[in-house]
Structure formats: C-alpha cells, structure tokens
Amino acid sequence: MTELSTRRLVTRLLLVVVTMFAFGFALVPIYDVMCQAFGINGKTAGAYQGSQAEDATRQVRVQFLATNAAGMNWEFRPEADDITVAPGASNQMLFVAANPTDKPMTAQAIPSVSPSKAAAFFHKTECFCFTQQVLQPGERIEMPVRFIVDRDLPADVRHLTLAYTLFDVTARIPPHAQAKR
Incomplete structure (x- = not known):
C-alpha cells in the first residue's frame, strides 16, 4: 500500500466511526419521533399533583x-x-x-x-x-x-x-x- 492509499483508508475508517457514533447518539430521538408518528409506546404522565373537578359533560x-x-x-x-x-x-x-x-x-x-x-x-x-x-x-x-x-x-x-x-x-x-x- 502506498502512503496515499493508507491515508484514504484511515480517513474512511474514521468517517465510519464518527458516522456510527452519530447514528447511535441519534437513536433515542429517532425512536421518539417514530413512536409519535405511529402512535405507539406512549409513556404515561408522571405523578399526578393536584385535583380537578369532574367534567360530567364529556365521556x-x-x-x-x-x-x-x-x-x-x-x-x-x-x-x-x-x-x-x-x-x-x-x-x-x-x-x-x-x-x-x-x-x-x-x-x-x-x-x-x-x-x-x-x-x-x-x-x-x-x-x-x-x-x-x-x-x-x-x-x-x-x-x-x-x-x-x-x-x-x-x-x-x-x-x-x-x-x-x-x-x-x-x-x-x-x-x-x-x-x-
């Protein structure tokens, strides 16, 4: 291998590593967007604080x-x-x-x-x-x-x-x- 081809290989491998890291970092937001888009895996609201009057006009x-x-x-x-x-x-x-x-x-x-x-x-x-x-x-x-x-x-x-x-x-x-x- 020549020095130029070695440099290209190292550059490409570094680019692959950076791309993989970025994709791994983006998985959580991508997952949240997909769940929102398809209406799946809705997490319930946190602890309920307070009270509300009942809305008897709605079911x-x-x-x-x-x-x-x-x-x-x-x-x-x-x-x-x-x-x-x-x-x-x-x-x-x-x-x-x-x-x-x-x-x-x-x-x-x-x-x-x-x-x-x-x-x-x-x-x-x-x-x-x-x-x-x-x-x-x-x-x-x-x-x-x-x-x-x-x-x-x-x-x-x-x-x-x-x-x-x-x-x-x-x-x-x-x-x-x-x-x-």
Whole structure:
C-alpha cells in the first residue's frame, strides 16, 4: 500500500466511526419521533399533583390490555375490557394475576398508553406497575390501578388504551434478596 492509499483508508475508517457514533447518539430521538408518528409506546404522565373537578359533560372510553412477555406464564388480565370515564374523575380498574407454576416468581409490569398524544393526560395515582409483584406458587392477587384522565385531554381523543406487558424478573433479583421476600 502506498502512503496515499493508507491515508484514504484511515480517513474512511474514521468517517465510519464518527458516522456510527452519530447514528447511535441519534437513536433515542429517532425512536421518539417514530413512536409519535405511529402512535405507539406512549409513556404515561408522571405523578399526578393536584385535583380537578369532574367534567360530567364529556365521556372518554378507556380500554385495558394485559399481555405477558415471552417466557412469562402467569395468568394476567384486567377485570373488565374497558370503562367509560369523565375527565377529572378518579377511577379504578383491577388487574388479576395468578402464578400457576410450582416456584415463587417476581414480575414487573410496564405500561403504555395510546394514542401517544394522550399519554401526557393520563395520570396514574396508584399502580401495581410502580413495584415488582412477588407471587408464591398457585397464588392469585388483585392489583389496582387508580387513574385520572386529565380535563385538558384534547377534545378529539375519545378513546384511550392502557396496556401492560408483564415481565418475569425473577432471575434478575439476587438470591439473597429473593430469600427475604
């Protein structure tokens, strides 16, 4: 190789490294834009501060979905498929989980709200997703989610979906921590 071709190769390799770094850095904003464009993976609003008067003139349908991640074999479902709520009112839905295995298991639920533009107006005041759930073999529990649909929800949004995916996180907990539970 000549000195000129070596220089070109080094320049090209450096350009590839810089491009890869820039692409990796841009992945999070690209992901957020894609989620916004396709209306997926809406993250719920943060902790709800304050209170609102109920807007009885408006009704919003809230649908509930429960799915298990790969490898999670709990029974997991909402008590009802959907409810109709008034913005500003406090609401509750129970989710039921059961561990049909012969081992204690720990699970974590990850929520998502769609459409994504409505996620900022969905406030969970209490949720089983805030903590990990530990169930003994054959144990069944009812887990509440309490929420408020904000009065400032855009008027064109008449239907929200609150979806949970339940993950088995038993293997991620150190054995000494599992013994204390």
